[in-house]
Amino acid sequence: MAQKIKIIAATGCPTGIAHTFMAEEALKKAAEKLGVEIKVETHGQVGVQNPLTKEDIRKADGVIIAADKDINADRFVGKPTVDVPVSKAIKDAEELIKMIIEGKARPYRIKNIQNKSMETEDLTKGSGLGRQIYKHLMNGVSHMLPFVVGGGILIASSFLFGIHSADPNHESYNRFAELLNKTGGLGFQLMVPILAAFIAESMAKRPGMVVGFIGGMIAFTGGAGFLGGIAAGFLGGGIIFLLQKIFSGLPKSLDGLKAIFLYPVLGIFLMGLIMFPLVEPMTTINEAMKSFLSDFQGSNPILLGFIVGSMCAFDMGGPVNKAAYVTGTALLAEGNYYFMAGVSAACITPPLIIAFATVFFRKYFNQSEQNAGLVNFILGSTHITEGAIPFAAKDPLVVIPILMLGSSVSAILTYLMKVQVPAPHGGFLVLPVVNGAFQWVFAILIGSLIGAFIYGIYRKRTYQE
Amino acid sequence: MILNEYLKEEWILLNQSLKNQEEVFYKIAETAVTNEIATNINEVVEGLKRREEEGTTGFLEGFAIPHTQNEAILRPAIIIIQNKKGIEWNSLDGIPSQFFISLLIPKKEAGTTHLTLLSSLSRMLMHEDIREKLKNAGRSKEIINVLQHLNH
Numbered sequence: 001m002a003q004k005i006k007i008i009a010a011t012g013c014p015t016g017i018a019h020t021f022m023a024e025e026a027l028k029k030a031a032e033k034l035g036v037e038i039k040v041e042t043h044g045q046v047g048v049q050n051p052l053t054k055e056d057i058r059k060a061d062g063v064i065i066a067a068d069k070d071i072n073a074d075r076f077v078g079k080p081t082v083d084v085p086v087s088k089a090i091k092d093a094e095e096l097i098k099m100i101i102e103g104k105a106r107p108y109r110i111k112n113i114q115n116k117s118m119e120t121e122d123l124t125k126g127s128g129l130g131r132q133i134y135k136h137l138m139n140g141v142s143h144m145l146p147f148v149v150g151g152g153i154l155i156a157s158s159f160l161f162g163i164h165s166a167d168p169n170h171e172s173y174n175r176f177a178e179l180l181n182k183t184g185g186l187g188f189q190l191m192v193p194i195l196a197a198f199i200a201e202s203m204a205k206r207p208g209m210v211v212g213f214i215g216g217m218i219a220f221t222g223g224a225g226f227l228g229g230i231a232a233g234f235l236g237g238g239i240i241f242l243l244q245k246i247f248s249g250l251p252k253s254l255d256g257l258k259a260i261f262l263y264p265v266l267g268i269f270l271m272g273l274i275m276f277p278l279v280e281p282m283t284t285i286n287e288a289m290k291s292f293l294s295d296f297q298g299s300n301p302i303l304l305g306f307i308v309g310s311m312c313a314f315d316m317g318g319p320v321n322k323a324a325y326v327t328g329t330a331l332l333a334e335g336n337y338y339f340m341a342g343v344s345a346a347c348i349t350p351p352l353i354i355a356f357a358t359v360f361f362r363k364y365f366n367q368s369e370q371n372a373g374l375v376n377f378i379l380g381s382t383h384i385t386e387g388a389i390p391f392a393a394k395d396p397l398v399v400i401p402i403l404m405l406g407s408s409v410s411a412i413l414t415y416l417m418k419v420q421v422p423a424p425h426g427g428f429l430v431l432p433v434v435n436g437a438f439q440w441v442f443a444i445l446i447g448s449l450i451g452a453f454i455y456g457i458y459r460k461r462t463y464q465e
Numbered sequence: 466m467i468l469n470e471y472l473k474e475e476w477i478l479l480n481q482s483l484k485n486q487e488e489v490f491y492k493i494a495e496t497a498v499t500n501e502i503a504t505n506i507n508e509v510v511e512g513l514k515r516r517e518e519e520g521t522t523g524f525l526e527g528f529a530i531p532h533t534q535n536e537a538i539l540r541p542a543i544i545i546i547q548n549k550k551g552i553e554w555n556s557l558d559g560i561p562s563q564f565f566i567s568l569l570i571p572k573k574e575a576g577t578t579h580l581t582l583l584s585s586l587s588r589m590l591m592h593e594d595i596r597e598k599l600k601n602a603g604r605s606k607e608i609i610n611v612l613q614h615l616n617h
Contacts, residue, residue, distance in 0.1 A: 014519055017568060017580065018530050018587040025591035046580050068520065090524050090591075091557045363511065 005036040007100055008052050008060040012043030012067035013086045020044045023066045023089035030093035036101065043071050062100030063108065064089065073108065080105035133234075134394075139202035140233055141390045144195040145368065148390055149375050151187020154180045156382040163426035188386060192220040192229035192317065195393060199233025204240035207263040212236030215271045222279025223286065225318020226389050230396070232275055239270050282319045289323035297331070297339065305342055305412030309447075312346035312411075313403035316385045316392070321347075329424045337420035337435070344383060344421050345414040345444050346407035348428075351380030351387035352444065353406045353451035361456030364463045380448070383427035398458055406451025413443030468612060471582060472543040476500060477605040479547045486552060490514060490531065493544050493567045501539065502569060508537035509569065523556025526596055530587065532568035542569045543586070545608060547600075564600055566590070589614060 009027050013019035024040045031038035041052045052075070057063075063081040065073055066089030073083070082096050082105045089096060099105050158165060158180035162172030166181035193216030200212025215232030222228065243263055250258065289311065296304050311324040328343035358365045358373025365373060372390060379387030392399045419436035431437045476496060483489050487510075494509035496502075503509050512533030516522065523529035544567040551561025568583050589595050589612070598611045 015516060015532070015534070017532055017534075017570070017583050018522070019520070019524075021584040021587040022524065022591055025588040029591060042584075044580070044584060046584070087520065087524070087557050363508075 005061045005101060006059055007031065007036055007038045007062050007064060007097060008056050009038060009040045009064040009089075010043065010052065010067060010071040010073075011040060011086055011089060012069045012071045014069050016043065016045035019068075019086045019090065023086045023093075026090050026093035027064060027066070027097070030097050034094060034097050034101065036097060038097075041071075043067065043069065062105050064096050064100070066096070076108045078107050078109075081108035083108070136199045136202040136234070136237065137230070137394055140195045140197075140199035140230070141393045142368070143198040144191055144393070145372055145390045147187045147191050147194055148386055149372060151184040151191070152379045152384050152387055153375065154184025154187070155384060156184075156378050158184065159382050159426055159429050163423060163429060189220065191386065191389065192226050193217045195226060196229040196233035196236060199230065200236030200240070203234070203237025204244075207243075207259065207267060208237045208240045210264050211239050211267040211271050214268050215275050218272065218275040218279060220317075222276070223282040223319055223322065224279045225315045225321065226393055227315045227318055227396070228279060228282070230393060231278070232271070235274060236267070236271060239267050239274075243267060243270075286319035286323050289320050290327050293324060293327050301415030302412050305415045306408045308339075308342045309346040309349075309406075309408030309411035310404040312343060312385070313350050313388075313407040314400060316350070316389050321385070332422065332424055337422045338415070338418060340424065341419040341421040341434075341436075341440065342411040342414045344427070345410040345419075345440065345447070347383050347385045348380050348444050349407045349410040349447045349451065350385055350392075350403040351376040352448035353403060353455060354388050354391050355380060356448055356452030357455040357459070360452060361459055364456070364459035381428045383425050399455065402451055402455050402458070405454070406447045408447070409450055410444045410447030413446060414440060417443060419443070467582060468609070471541055472545070472609065472612065473500075474605040474609065476502075476542065477545040477547075477608055479602075479605065481546055481548045482550075483546070483548050483552065486517070486554060489546060489548070489552060489565055492546060493531065493565070493569075496544050497538070497542065497569055500542075502542045502544075503535070503538045505537040508535055509533065512537070513567070521555045521557065523554035523560075523562045524590075525556075525558055525560075527551055527556075527560050527563040527600070528566070528590060528596060529554050529556065529562040529564070530566050530568060530590070532570070532583075534570040534572060536572040538569045538571045541571060541583075543567065543583075544569065547602070564596075586612070 011020045011023040020042050021044060024042050027038060027040055039052060039056055040050060042049045057075055057079070060079060063076045063079045065071065065081060065083040066086045068086050080100060082099050084096065158177040161174045161177035164170040165172045165174045165177035167173060168178070193213050196216025196219060197209045197213035200208035212233045215236045216229045219228030219232045240263060243266055247258055247262060293307065293311065296307055308324055311320050314320045324343055325347065328340040331339045355373050355376035358370050362370060376387040388403060392403060417436055417439040419434065419440040421430065421434050421440070423430040423433060434440055478492070478496065481492065483492055490510045490513045493513065494503065494506040497509055498504065498506050512535040513531045516533050517531060522531045546565040548563050551563045554562035556562055566586070595611060599608060602608045602611065
């Protein structure tokens, strides 16, 4: 009698409570009925159970992947594999096993990443370009978040020693504060490259990550801010897709060469070729925005507040936001404390908008967003605008205008009430030296609450769809 | 022993006349709150809806396992509803759902006992004979007996 066919399987559903095990049971039943051996590895909430050993994989005649989550399928490269959503295994386990018995399963290759993720999406829900883009953005943002939170809190903590305490030449200098500030600062420097890297990684795995990372660094060092980072991320994924297409005809034996040499070298080269020219105009834009703004210096507070507010919230870390901030600090040095007051208000508002929204509309934010939202109270209060970036990056077309609106309201009110802020940074930590502190906080709160309300309603609407 | 911690007779509702998914979710949530399994009806309903959106919980022959892990839930519990008529549930095999085994899990799980129990329950439901017995059960006690298998 011939040896029984050996099949291995891995099941996994996102919640990890029921479908994972139902698929396991269905496959086991079907295997018994059809007279084949099967070992099923499950990915449930308790963790990975019954893990497949290298020996199991080596001896297997076929693999069934029944998962709606990552079950580390790279292990199965080359093995005849049937790759389906977990619900398919629950419903048609016998059909899947028959495919392997009859030799209809094709060898598993990583090449099909893009196609597979689109297939899974199609089978579970209606797919569409919008969902794809969102998925890639989300991957970038979720990796970036810890850098923003960790970095931001450290920087804010350093301000407790004095807003200039990290500066060796200042009288309030403190070595520990400098340590906090520098370490936190590194988190911020990595923010945009990480965002770009993992947008690209979602699209094209590791080769994408490499190219996206470089693109993000170019965006960051070139002053393009997080918007530049987003562009670099999608560009990185696109470059790898292009290279994959170009080299798709190469023999399989060269797959290793592609991964270690062709994709990285050509990918990075193309990224540099495209990104460097793109960030060149950033300095020009920055200068243009500065001179634009200085034309409005003396004009009516409502118009100025609107412009300053919008500029500060538009592209945190980018040329426009920087132009407003630098103009503020320059005028500060000349003794104009009024202008800076509006700039500060506009920079404090975006994180507070996020923070209030996650508190009042808690239901429509997931756990990590709620946590990041709370952190934004601290970041906003210490003038660390970047706290809002992860939320803006997820949904730039909607969130940025909302932030611009909130910041404008804060800035307009600040200018109308003629608040004076003599410090370039620090947020509420410099309240003692603010002229019109109460009005300033009031203005900021109004702008933040308005923005939070609108953002919250938007999240509620999208949640209910 | 263990099963009795997660499933009590009063949590099994037979012969119900619910008309749609919303009503089923509401009934589950209401039962949960009345029996001090959860603190907030709306939160439980929202949680069940969210999970359903990720992918239908209706799998075979009229059985569905709506479930949620939620801050409003105080203790892990199984709530069972047997409905007179089938309800449209977008199930895997297209058959409307009539027998609902709802799994409610607290957000912060202190242990994994209940997870093991729930995974055993899910595996059991893949067996034709178990499903037959559950569908034809006339009294809550019968259902508990069928599910005693979980206590090994």
